[in-house]
Amino acid sequence: GSALGFLWTFINPLLQMLVYTLVFSVIMKSGVDHYYIFLFVTLIPWIFCSSCVSGGADCILSSKDLVKKIYFPREVLPISFVTAAFINMLLSYLVVFAVIITSGFGVRWGILCYLVPVAIVEYFLALGLCFLVSALTVYFRDLLYFLSILTMLWQFLTPVMYSQERVVEALSEKSPVLLRLWYLNPMTPVINCFRDVMYYKRSLETTPFDRVEEKTTPLVMEGREVFRLAVEACIQDVDTLLERNGMTGDDINAYLLHQANMRIIECIREHLEQPREKFPTNIQHYGNTSS
Numbered sequence: 184g185s186a187l188g189f190l191w192t193f194i195n196p197l198l199q200m201l202v203y204t205l206v207f208s209v210i211m212k213s214g215v216d217h218y219y220i221f222l223f224v225t226l227i228p229w230i231f232c233s234s235c236v237s238g239g240a241d242c243i244l245s246s247k248d249l250v251k252k253i254y255f256p257r258e259v260l261p262i263s264f265v266t267a268a269f270i271n272m273l274l275s276y277l278v279v280f281a282v283i284i285t286s287g288f289g290v291r292w293g294i295l296c297y298l299v300p301v302a303i304v305e306y307f308l309a310l311g312l313c314f315l316v317s318a319l320t321v322y323f324r325d326l327l328y329f330l331s332i333l334t335m336l337w338q339f340l341t342p343v344m345y346s347q348e349r350v351v352e353a354l355s356e357k358s359p360v361l362l363r364l365w366y367l368n369p370m371t372p373v374i375n376c377f378r379d380v381m382y383y384k385r386s387l388e389t390t391p392f393d394r395v396e397e398k399t400t401p402l403v404m405e406g407r408e409v410f411r412l413a414v415e416a417c418i419q420d421v422d423t424l425l426e427r428n429g430m431t432g433d434d435i436n437a438y439l440l441h442q443a444n445m446r447i448i449e450c451i452r453e454h455l456e457q458p459r460e461k462f463p464t465n466i467q468h469y470g471n472t473s474s
Contacts, residue, residue, distance in 0.1 A: 193278045196227055203344060215346070217382075220288050222344060223279055224381035225374045228302075229343045231272035232309050232370060233334040239264045239313035240320045240330050261313040269306050283381070291384040301376040301387075308369055341370045342378075421451055432457050439463065 203226070204219040215221050242264040243250065243257065250257065283290055320326045342350065354362040365371070379385050421438075425431060432455035440448055440462070448462050 193275060196223070196230055196275050197278060199230070200226055217286070217288055220283055220286065221346075221378070221382050223282060225343045225378050227272055227275045227279060228305055228373060228377050229338060229341065229370070230275075231268050232305065232312075232373075233338065234268050235265050235309035235313045236316055237330045237334045238268070239309075240316040240327055242313070243317045243321055244324075258314070261317045262310065265306065265310045265313050268309070269302075273302075279381070289384075290381070294380055294384070294386045297380050297387045298377065301373060301380075305373045308373070337368075337370070340365065341368055342374050346378075347371065347375055421455070435461065437461050437463060 200219060200223045203222050239261055242260045246260055250260075280290065316326065316330060338344075350365060351362065354365065376387055379387055425435075435457075438448075438451065438457070438461055440451070448464065452459060452462050
């Protein structure tokens with residue numbers, strides 16, 4: 184096992200902060216006062232979201248043996264992954280507060296309550312994305328490798344290492360279309376909210392919350408719909424095969440569904456209105472359902 188174990192929850196963001204601070208404070212000076220705090224307060228929520236996308240994509244495939252053997256709501260897998268990552272994010276903020284306090288930068292404790300709804304909204308944003316990518320990865324395995332590149336690109340398009348003002352200044356006159364496209368990033372208002380409260384020490388207006396919620400709600404709802412679609416796709420496959428061969432469910436003597444769980448078997452059986460005897464299972468002998 185790992186020698187440091189749980190400590191990696193704190194070490195990973197600290198090391199990333201040190202690397203980015205070295206690059207943007209020493210090598211490529213950004214001109215931002217207390218840049219390590221400017222970065223650190225937004226790096227933690229970014230790591231949470233990106234890990235839910237790149238790591239959460241594999242949460243179903245990595246549990247495929249469990250999925251095949253017993254029935255349980257598949258939504259449990261992405262929900263548990265995102266919740267664990269969310270708890271890690273909250274624990275990582277203990278390190279952030281320690282750095283801010285020991286550096287003498289200070290915290291306005293009275294406005295930290297504004298971060299509670301922001302964190303909750305980000306949780307549901309990450310959950311919606313995790314629902315989406317975990318379902319798609321079941322069918323497109325190469326998506327795992329593509330997402331690592333996509334999240335890296337997404338980080339540079341999100342104001343984690345720079346301020347929103349720099350983007351507005353650079354694009355407002357030269358390319359307003361690109362600026363409008365940049366604003367479509369759902370993580371931009373989330374990151375700005377964390378930075379406003381913890382770095383600029385100012386309270387939030389309602390507008391940032393509205394913008395986050397507008398982008399988050401469709402992702403949560405449609406991500407779950409895609410997840411359900413993935414679970415029920417087996418039924419559609421059976422219908423397609425029967426239709427292509429000009430057959431009905433009554434023409435089939437037995438349905439041998441490769442490594443399907445009991446829920447899928449029962450759903451297909453009820454959909455085809457076929458007796459249970461046509462769906463042999465052997466979970467009691469081999470720990471699987473119909474292999």
